[in-house]
Amino acid sequence: MISSIKFFIFTCLLFLGYYIFYVEYNNILNTNLLKNNFQIKEKNKIVTSKKLETNEETLNKNYIKKENNLINKKLKIKKIIVSKGDTFSKILNLFDLSDRESFEIINKIESIFDLRRLNVNQHIDFYINETEDIEKIEFIDNLESLIVVDLNDTISVKKIQLEKLFYKSSHEFTISESLYSDGIKNGLPQDILIKLIKLYSFDLDFQRDIRINTNVEVSYDYYQIKQNEEIKYTDINYALISINDKKLEYFKFETDEGNIDYFNREGKNVKKSILKTPLDGARLSSNFGMRKHPISGYNKMHKGVDFAAPTGTPVYAGGNGIIEFVGNNGGYGKYIRIRHNNEYKTAYAHLSSYKKGITKGARVIQGDIIGFVGNTGNSTGPHLHYEIIYQGKHINPLKLKLPSGRVLEGNEFERFKNEFKIIYANHLNLLYE
């Protein structure tokens, strides 16, 4: 009996122990589970907070990106060059924009800029972000202002006045090939070279006159736009082309009428005409056209004009140029022909003699004495027979229509003299500083 009670108690204790163990185990297990849960929650929290951090980072990144946008970094720039027949809406069609967006962009721009004024070859910059959206559109209006279309949040436009930095530059070089190629080699901007060639187009035949050892000096203005560093070359202030001892020199000057023009040190305008009367005190004795020849008696075309003047009267070069012919020339007697540029030539006949130094290839300047009135060749008395040949055809010198060159006088000339001295001093400073 006692042994049965002992077994019962043992069994009870065993169960109790087991129960206690089980409960405790479960407790421990639950606690651990809870702990684990807690840990998971913690982890979640960490994850969440990390996410928050990530969000913050994203925000920061966005902020940085925005900042970068503001300073034009990290954005791709797609440059569109306006071609003939392009409209702004046609250009916008190249991008992924809704009709509504395009319409709004155009409307906004039109409020400050007339889009019909877009020029062929004008550049339009589209700033594209990483998501391939347009953030900004920019273009320059006539080198004066920058039109900015901001598409970041809402579409807005603004006009920014471009800041210009003004400079002067001077160059000097000797020609070894041609004015153009040596100019380029010596760093002369193409725009200035074209202006230089235009400036001398009446003085020089660039195909033939420019020789080796021709010295060129030029001083010009330009400005740089601060925003995009674009450079615009403006005016030549000073130019000198010297061939041997002949100097063709011009200074920029604003006349009393407000015209920008070029004059030499004597105040003579670059647009000089060819002299209609290349001698002083002469009387027109025979006009240009059909006439009965005084010697042969036949009706013949008189290809020039005759000026009666005493033998020995000086004859002037009708314009700047090169002596193309000097010598006896049949019925013309002692004869000189000057080539002025690639279009004009002048001829002088029946001379008594030539001025010393007037030889084939010599360079002359308008007004230089080239020879003297005479009666050589088929001539009935001392006179100068004068011809102007334009593009190979004889024209009436008295009806020659060329822009008449102005000569500065009085106060205007005094003002010019003061200004050209400053221009020249600046030029020398720039060359030798």
Ligand SMILES: [Zn+2]
């Ligand atoms: Zn004649």
